Structures are given as C-alpha cells and as structure tokens.
Amino acid sequence: xxxxxxxxxxxxxxxxxxxxxxxxxxxxxxxxxxxxxxxxxxxxxxxxxxxxxxxxxxxxxxxxxxxxxxxxxxxxxxxxxxxxxxxxxxxxxxxxxxxxxxxxxxxxxxxxxxxxxxxxxxxxxxxxxxxxxxxxxxxxxxxxxxxxxxxxxxxxxxxxxxxxxxxxxxxxxxxxxxxxxxxxxxxxxxxxxxxxxxxxxxxxxxxxxxxxxxxxxxxxxxxxxxxxxxxxxxxxxxxxxxxxxxxxxxxxxxxxxxxxxxxxxxxxxxxxxxxxxxxxxxxxxxxxxxxxxxxxxxxxxxxxxxxxxxxxxxxxxxxxxxxxxxxxxxxxxxxxxxxxxxxxxxxxxxxxxxxxxxxxxxxxxxxxxxxxxxxxxxxxxxxxxxxxxxxxxxxxxxxxxxxxxxxxxxx
Numbered sequence: 001x002x003x004x005x006x007x008x009x010x011x012x013x014x015x016x017x018x019x020x021x022x023x024x025x026x027x028x029x030x031x032x033x034x035x036x037x038x039x040x041x042x043x044x045x046x047x048x049x050x051x052x053x054x055x056x057x058x059x060x061x062x063x064x065x066x067x068x069x070x071x072x073x074x075x076x077x078x079x080x081x082x083x084x085x086x087x088x089x090x091x092x093x094x095x096x097x098x099x100x101x102x103x104x105x106x107x108x109x110x111x112x113x114x115x116x117x118x119x120x121x122x123x124x125x126x127x128x129x130x131x132x133x134x135x136x137x138x139x140x141x142x143x144x145x146x147x148x149x150x151x152x153x154x155x156x157x158x159x160x161x162x163x164x165x166x167x168x169x170x171x172x173x174x175x176x177x178x179x180x181x182x183x184x185x186x187x188x189x190x191x192x193x194x195x196x197x198x199x200x201x202x203x204x205x206x207x208x209x210x211x212x213x214x215x216x217x218x219x220x221x222x223x224x225x226x227x228x229x230x231x232x233x234x235x236x237x238x239x240x241x242x243x244x245x246x247x248x249x250x251x252x253x254x255x256x257x258x259x260x261x262x263x264x265x266x267x268x269x270x271x272x273x274x275x276x277x278x279x280x281x282x283x284x285x286x287x288x289x290x291x292x293x294x295x296x297x298x299x300x301x302x303x304x305x306x307x308x309x310x311x312x313x314x315x316x317x318x319x320x321x322x323x324x325x326x327x328x329x330x331x332x333x334x335x336x337x338x339x340x341x342x343x344x345x346x347x348x349x350x351x352x353x354x355x356x357x358x359x360x361x362x363x364x365x366x367x368x369x370x371x372x373x374x375x376x377x378x379x380x381x382x383x384x385x386x387x388x389x390x391x392x393x394x395x396x397x398x399x400x401x402x403x404x405x406x407x408x409x410x411x
Contacts, residue, residue, distance in 0.1 A: 006122075007098070010034035012073040017064045017088050019044035022078035022102045026112060027051050030076075040064045041079070066091055074110070078102035116144035118184050121154045123147070150183035155190065155207050156242065163190075163237030165264050166244050167251040169276015170198035172283055172358045178202070182274045190241035193232055197248030197279075197384055226256055230263035237269040253278040254304050254327050278302075280325045283357030283386040287364040288399035290392055297323040297392045305329020305387070309339040317345045317369075323390035330383050334373050340389075345369060352393035355385040366395050 014030050016023050019041030027048065030037050038058045039048070052059050060068070064084070069075060069091050077088040077099065085103040092099035093109060101108030113124025114136040123143050125136045146152050166185045171177040178199055186192065186202060189210055194203065196216025203212055213232060215224040224232075229245075236243045251257030251273055264271035280302045284291050291300045301316035305326045316322045317340045329336060341347065347370030355363045367375040369389065391397070 018079035114140035118147035150187035326387035350393040
C-alpha cells in the first residue's frame with residue numbers, strides 16, 4: 001500500500017546516484033523544486049552532463065559509497081545496475097532516508113509520480129502496487145488535458161493574503177480559440193469581469209461560486225465606465241481574490257488593457273496579461289481574407305473607427321500595398337469614407353465588411369470605397385463588425401470561407 005504525501009525539497013540535500021538517461025530526465029524536477037542536488041556517478045551521459053554544466057550541479061565522478069548517503073533528505077538511484085540500486089535503497093532504509101529506486105520502483109521507499117501541473121496545482125499519478133510507468137503517464141496526460149481545458153475544479157477555496165489580476169484575451173469568440181493559459185486562469189478565478197464580446201460560452205463552465213461581473217459596452221451604452229472597471233479589478237484583488245478580466249480579442253489591441261494594467265500597478269496589485277487572437281486578424285480570416293498577402297499587401301494598419309481619421313490612416317488607405325482594418329467602425333463608416341475620398345483615395349478600392357465573425361451569424365458584405373456606405377445601409381450592417389479596406393478584400397482573392405459565412409450585397 002502506498003501513501004501519497006507531498007514533500008518539499010526546496011533548499012534540502014538530494015543525492016542522485018547514476019548519470020544516465022533516467023537521471024537526466026528527473027534532474028530538472030528536483031532543480032525546479034529548489035533542491036540542492038549532488039550527483040555521484042563514474043561518468044555522465046551527454047544530456048546529464050549538459051544539465052550539470054548549465055545548472056552548476058555538484059558531480060562526484062566515482063562509484064557511490066555509503067558515506068554519500070549521510071545527511072541526505074532524499075535519494076534517487078538509477079545506475080542501470082539492479083544490484084547497486086538495491087544496495088542504495090537498503091542503505092537509505094537503514095538511515096530512514098526516503099529513496100526512489102528507478103530500477104524497481106516497488107522496492108524503494110518513495111516513488112516519483114507522473115505529474116501534471118496547472119498553476120500552483122499539481123496532480124500526481126502512481127500505482128498502488130507494482131510499477132507501470134506507461135499507464136501512469138497515460139493517466140497523467142489525460143488529467144493534464146482536462147487541466148489545460150479548464151475543466152477541473154482548481155479554484156482556491158481559501159482566500160489568499162494577496163490577490164491577483166489577469167487580463168485574458170478571449171479572442172474573436174469561440175472558446176476553442178482561447179489560449180491554454182487563459183482557460184487555466186479562468187478555472188482558477190474567484191471573480192470574472194467580462195466584456196460583451198468575449199467568449200461567453202466559457203462562463204457556463206465556471207464554478208457556481210465564481211462571481212461574474214458584466215461590464216460589456218454597446219454602441220452609445222457604457223453602463224460601467226472604464227474608471228469603475230479599473231476600481232473593480234483593484235478592489236477584488238486587494239480582498240485576496242483571483243480576478244480574470246475577460247476581454248474579446250487581445251487586451252492590448254484597442255482593448256484598454258494598458259489602462260487596466262496601469263491601474264493595477266499603481267495600486268500595488270499583481271497583474272499579468274494573457275494575449276488573445278485579435279479580431280483585427282481573426283475576423284477577416286474567418287471570411288477568407290488574409291490581411292497580408294504576398295504581391296498584394298505587405299502591411300496592416302489597425303484603426304479605431306471611433307477616433308478621428310488621422311493622416312496615418314489616410315496614408316494607409318491610399319497605399320495600394322497596405323491593408324486597413326477598422327474596428328468599432330460601423331457608425332463611423334460614412335465619416336471614414338468621406339475623409340478617404342476627399343484625400344484622393346480611389347473610389348474602387350475594395351472593401352469587405354465582416355459581421356459577427358466566427359459565429360453562425362457571420363456575414364460578409366463585399367463592396368468598394370465609393371459604394372460602401374450605400375451597400376452597408378442596404379443590407380443593414382450592424383455591430384460587431386470588422387471593416388477591411390485594401391486589395392486583399394477583392395472578391396477574386398478571397399480564400400475558401402466557412403459554411404456559416406453568408407455573402408451580403410456588393411459587386
């Protein structure tokens with residue numbers, strides 16, 4: 001019968017006997033723990049030798065002796081010789097020192113679990129009797145997959161002394177386009193401050209005790225001002241909670257992520273940023289539009305449609321080698337088109353308007369700069385939408401589109 005116990009080896013002496021492939025595989029685990037590792041072996045394999053040099057590990061180049069085991073907290077023996085490993089294991093037992101016998105795990109006093117990690121959570125798999133590393137590894141991998149997907153209950157049940165804020169980019173909407181780190185942080189969260197355009201489906205997977213605060217903005221309707229959002233992040237983190245600010249797209253691409261990070265830092269709150277796939281890239285892609293394409297467009301200019309049309313934006317619109325991507329631009333489309341035409345941008349510059357990208361409601365309207373306003377009005381273009389201006393929006397250049405895409409009116 002095996003009892004599972006978590007043992008901290010940080011700052012403690014660990015002896016590894018043998019310098020072959022098993023030692024090379026397991027040495028990094030002890031080093032990550034912060035253990036003081038010493039290796040005793042007549043010679044080292046190439047991988048073990050490289051690790052010893054990289055991490056400045058003490059290596060005694062000879063066969064193991066009984067005195068090497070003295071004052072050790074933990075011993076790992078993997079010499080490749082079963083008799084030697086058995087002798088090391090017996091000598092450790094006499095000294096009441098825990099020992100992993102890699103030649104025969106069932107005859108050591110300790111075993112290394114096949115381990116999966118998610119943040120500060122570790123899950124280990126060991127056999128209760130006998131040794132079956134392949135089975136343990138398969139189970140470990142299955143658990144690790146669930147941890148990566150955020151489908152296991154890893155949220156803390158006890159408050160911590162200090163909280164933490166993570167700005168998580170949710171991408172264009174589908175939950176399977178989120179990053180693994182973003183899903184893990186959501187699974188650990190106590191509070192989620194969510195935008196309207198984030199991947200809402202992941203919220204249903206959260207622990208029922210997680211507080212979800214909706215701060216979504218709609219055109220002309222901002223029920224929670226940015227200053228209050230910043231305050232919410234700081235207040236909950238100071239209360240010892242893990243806070244996820246779930247945003248659509250990427251936090252640092254027209255997402256005010258910089259303001260939220262600055263507010264946390266000013267308040268002394270720990271904060272990290274997890275990138276997401278920006279809608280400026282992902283939504284055109286969903287409609288088969290590459291924002292850069294060799295021989296067609298070599299640069300991308302991303303614009304906040306609600307901002308004043310700048311000289312840089314006019315230059316990008318006029319550049320036949322550039323793609324201009326406009327976010328939050330449906331209401332501003334007439335103003336943008338008028339400024340571009342007044343600046344001499346050709347009326348036949350291709351335009352594509354992609355609504356509700358990466359959803360079953362996705363629709364693409366292909367038009368030109370001169371007709372964009374009328375065509376958008378004719379089909380009733382509505383937010384959320386991404387506007388693409390440039391030759392990459394030509395109908396003959398469009399790549400195959402998802403079956404959910406409906407083509408709207410246009411030339």
